[in-house]
């Protein structure tokens with residue numbers, strides 16, 4: 148349990164599972180799976196829980212340059228010029244795992260569309276003292292710069308359920324750019340929309356720049 152300078156309290160837990168194969172072949176512990184949990188209790192009484200799971204894969208040393216995934220930036224640096232094959236134990240693949248069984252990604256009110264079962268991504272559950280609830284799922288595509296994973300594109304779908312009966316549905320997309328050295332240079336909002344609907348069937352706010360079938364209830 149910790150606290151920040153604002154008096155918000157939090158609890159964080161990370162569970163890492165290491166690759167036995169990498170310990171055998173490189174002598175070094177390399178994280179194969181990382182499960183993250185954060186519970187934040189804010190001074191305004193709101194609570195949010197963040198949960199994610201990430202899988203990592205490393206080079207085995209038998210890969211040729213063209214066999215390495217395209218999201219590795221400057222992958223020629225991975226190749227040992229003597230053998231023409233990749234060095235062992237460099238980060239090769241990063242993917243989000245799933246931490247929830249279902250999520251309404253397209254915001255149509257059900258949770259059985261393609262990709263909505265066991266969706267990958269970071270899940271955040273929030274609730275304020277009035278009982279307003281929100282759920283969001285962030286799905287991230289990664290690039291690998293200098294052997295480290297960086298967010299490339301992150302899509303967040305958020306849903307709010309308010310005590311006044313209103314529902315909100317928001318999609319945000321962020322695109323990240325890095326320097327050659329892997330320093331974050333810019334974050335561009337390639338947002339695709341915000342929607343809001345009242346339970347009585349009257350659409351209150353509707354600003355979505357891509358096609359979305361918003362259900363009237």
Ligand SMILES: [Ca+2]
Nearest residue numbers: 251255257260
């Ligand atoms: Ca759906």
Ligand SMILES: [Ca+2]
Nearest residue numbers: 255257259260
């Ligand atoms: Ca549907």
